[in-house]
Amino acid sequence: MTRSLLPFTQFVVKVHSRCDLACDHCYVYEHADTSWRARPKVIGDEVLAKAAERIGAHAAGHGLTVVRVVLHGGEPLLAGPDRLRRAAGEFRAALPPGCALDLRIHTNGVLLSPAFCELFDREGIKVGISLDGDRAANDRHRRFADGRSSHPQVLRAVGLLRRPEYRHLYAGLLCTVDVENDPVAVHDALAALEPPAVDFLLPHATWDQPPKRPAGHGPTPYADWLLAVYDRWEETGRPFAVRTFESVHRTRHGLSSLTESLGLEPAALVVLETDGSFEQADSLKTAYDGAPATGLDVFAHSLDEVARHPGMAARQLGLDGLSATCRACPVVRSCGGGLYAHRYRSEGGGGGFDNPSVFCGDLMTLINGIADRGEPLPGPGVPAQAGEPAVPAGLTDRQLDELARGHGGTDTVRALVRSQLALTRAMLAAVRGTSGLRSSAAWDLLAELDSAAPAGLDAVLGHPYARAWAARRLAGDPGAGLGPLAELAAAAAVRAGRGDQVAVPVRAGALHLPTLGRLAVGTGAGEALVTGRTGGGFTVRTPDGETVTVAGGPADPRWQPVRRIRPAGGWTLALEDTDPQRDSHQWPVADRLDEAELLAWSGGLREAAELLDRDLPAYAQGLRAGLTTVTPLRPGPPGRDVSAAARQAFGAVGIARPATAPVLALLLAHEFQHVKLGAVLDLMDLYDQADTTLYDAPWRPDPRPVEGLLQGTYAHLAVTAFWGTRTAIYDGLPGVAAEHARAQFALWRRYTAEAVERLAGSGSLTAAGLRFADGMRETVAPWLAVPLPRAAEQAAREAREARRPAAAG
Known part of the structure; x- marks a missing residue:
């Protein structure tokens, strides 16, 4: 090949x-x-x-x-x-x-x-400086030929870059590890210089010229040194970025490394x-x-x-380019065999570069040491405790190709569900870590339920808006307090049928239990005590001292449960109109649905599910496996259907109920495309994260960032498939509905085809992203071959030329 x-x-x-x-x-x-x-x-x-x-x-x-x-x-x-x-x-x-x-x-x-700084300012040149720590550390190696220290001059240079007028030029520091230097002293000396980033570099060595391993330092001195730095870095609140540590975090969760010395990226x-x-x-x-x-x-x-x-080519082969020892190693996807040069041996059975790194033991100890400490996911998030499963790589090649074509069967979407549940767990643990909650009643109960009633806990943590709250909290949203942690613990305990008592805050006169519902308690603030009952249901002692029982049968009228609809074939959807975290979409959410609106939603969802099963079976399978929640939105402007998917709320879509079931089916399929792609992007990089270019999106008058173009293109695979099916249904038939379907199909197939090629030619896609674009192209190609009447093509051409935003419905 x-x-x-x-x-x-x-x-x-x-x-x-x-x-x-x-x-x-x-x-x-x-x-x-x-x-x-x-x-x-x-x-x-x-x-x-x-x-x-x-x-x-x-x-x-x-x-x-x-x-x-x-x-x-x-x-x-x-x-x-x-x-x-x-x-x-x-x-x-x-x-x-x-x-x-x-x-x-x-x-x-x-x-x-x-x-020089003035020159660099004019020319836009960022500056990285080599510095190995304090004077004692730096002078071990970085001296003038006559033995003089270079440390004062380097500090003067860093001082220049720290000036306000030059601060934007300061790219960071590079520090070569010497295990005879004090790691904490090195960290603190570098942190005092306020660098935006520090690269800690292993000294270059090979099997012929191995690195020094001083007596008394143990078998993995470089890992021990870096882990001491890591601990200090965590203790001081991570004062600067460290590519080595962040690359371990990322690669353990299936994402790309930030440095050539780790990971399998070419x-x-x-x-x-x-x-x-x-x-x-x-x-x-x-x-x-x-x-x-x-x-x-x-x-x-x-x-x-x-x-x-x-x-x-040898440095671009990924796993295939590694020695047999490396390929069999449990940490290979993080280690990546180490830096290519460090594998060299001149003689013996492993002559050349077909060897593990000369730092093999150190790299394994470092990676496992960070894992045992409970490291964060890229962006927000850390595993809850040492030994907890990290977010799985999650997707086989077959599943990735299936998703790339726009589809995703039951097992494929369930793999995304598992990865998202692990991510939510990690983000909750990050909330704990960043909030100083070393111990709290709610957290301790969650940890206990994780062992005693994992199914109930998973049902609550799988709620889309549990992650939405965690993301807000980690992003520093001042309105995202810690109350939802107690709400999650109480809901999980109730689901477990246990007699645990949990203090839950009352907000805006209501007690909220995610996935269960809300109870109006008649006061604006305070705490309520929620106690589960072994026979099912629970009781609430309100801040006013009243006891309210919410059992399996008819409950207090102040209790507003989450209503669930079973559209068809065992599929259950929560119609979420109680959780305050549901306000995560770009459109305002609807208030509690009255009985008439609930009935209209129930009928619309059942009809939409039947249409999806019949007309879009390749999309319907994934919807059934991954869509758990529909959040009603307020109606949009007249003549416009409103729908949305929140990036941090996997499993949910927001929709303002449209007039017809076919449009509801279209909106469900459209928005779930965004949900699936968001989960894929949590597992792997499909594009260059540093790309700030804005790209022309054929369906919009304004240019979009690469992720926006990718999201729109992927969502419109479902839109085009919908109109293609409608066109086939109306084949040979006259009428306004038939003409509309044909014109929409002509328009969206052209839009989507253009967008796929724009993505593929952007230069921003990773290898996985190019593979993804190939899958989308494979889906689009047959649509372009479908003959359509001249009137449909003309209508599509006029819409494209007008460059007006075309609503999906």
Whole structure:
């Protein structure tokens, strides 16, 4: 099979090949590779110009929306301001329209001055500085050739970047780990400099030249050192970002790594030396003399040719590129075999790079150590306790392809349900951690129910608006108090049929129990005591001292239960009009439904379910498996159907009840597409998270970010399928309804097809995202072949030309 070409998105450009320090751990000058000796000190004009041309052509050819160029060395400031200004101008001018330049410089800081900072401000160059900690730590390795300390000069450089006028240039610090340095002292010294980010880097080593492991430090000193830093980082409230720690968090939950040294993502970086030669990652200089060489150069070879080099390919094979030992390892998806250079061994059965990392034991200890500490999910969230299952990777290749085509059968959507339940658990634990709730009655009861009555707890935690509240709390919403934690515990205890007593806050005169309902208690504030009954039901002692019994039969009229509808075939939907957290959609929610409106909803949902089963069976299966809650919304403007899906409320959709069952079926299918895709995006990156480009969405007059375009395209697969089915039903028949269906099908198939190609060509999609786009394209292709009357095509063409937002219904 021919390997598809992965474009480069990061370019390390060596603008100077010498350095003004003599750091004894430097991979350029102190390790196996000696190629620097024969290279020009400074990159030439012709090399810069040709490099810019190559990068611009590569970006245009692959539709890239952003490229990162890192000016590097040696020490790049030795190149001087004129050379750096020229480099910035060349690279920026060469990029195609719509492609942004992320320009950075990595320096030891010794020469950084206000003049350089002014230049970097004008040219938009962010600055990263190497610093190994306090003076004692930094002076172990980062000295001048005559032995003088570089620490004062580096602190002066960081001080410049901390000035208000230059703060926006401050990209962060890079710290090489030395286990003989005090990890807490290093952390605190770096934190005192207020960096936005710190990269803690393992020292470069191979099996031939292993890292130092001083006596008395244990078998995994590097893991122990990093875990000590991790503990201090957590204790002090994570004062800066750490890519290593965050990458462990992400990869343990099926997401991408943020660094090449962890995870299985393919490498997308190439190095340009001062003489114009292309090389692989600099870290390979630690393996053997000439290890990073490709034999290719900027004058004779395109970047596509470089991307096909066997050495580049070897770093893009993911799991298949690892040794048998690594492939069998339980932490391989987080570790990824470690940095490629660290696997090198010159002789023996594992000659070359077909080995685990020389830091193998350290990496396993680090990953498991972070897991045992209960680490957060990317964004908000941490597992509740050590040993709790993390969010599963969740999807097989077959299931991902099924979802990519717009569908998703029962087992596929249930995999999403499981992953979302794990995510909600993790987010609740994060609420606990960020709120200082080391112990509380509600939390302790939840933990007990997790063992004693897990089904009841899962039913409550699977409620869409449990996660919605947790997300609000973690986002710092001032209105998201801790009361819902007690509400969840009380609801779970009631479902478990236990006699637990839980103090639950009364808000706006009502007691709320998620998934169960609400009780009007006649006071605006205070606490009510909820006590479950072993025979079913529960009692509530109100803040006024009254006892209200809510049993399985007729209950107090002040009790408003969540009403459930069984549309067809055992499918049960909660018609949620009591939970205050349901106000998570972009449209206002409806008040408690009266009996007439409840009857109308019940009939509409039953008819819609029958239509979905008959006309859209590929979508209906997933709806039955994953849609648990419909939240009535207030009616929209006249003539417009209103519906929504909240990103943090998996399993729920909000809809203002439309006039007809077919439109209700369409809105259910449309919004559940957003629900499914949101769950997929929680499991994997389909696009570049750093992409800030706005893309033309054919159905909207305003451009959209890449996720918005992806969400709209995916939702409109269901919309197009609906109108395609209606067109088939009306095949050969006259009438307004038939003409409307044909015109809508013509319009939406064209919109969706255009959007799929725009996504595929954006340059923002990951490998998984491109695979997803291929699946959507596979679904769209047969629709484009369906012949339609000229009038339908003309109506669609006029709508497209008018660029008016077309309502899905």
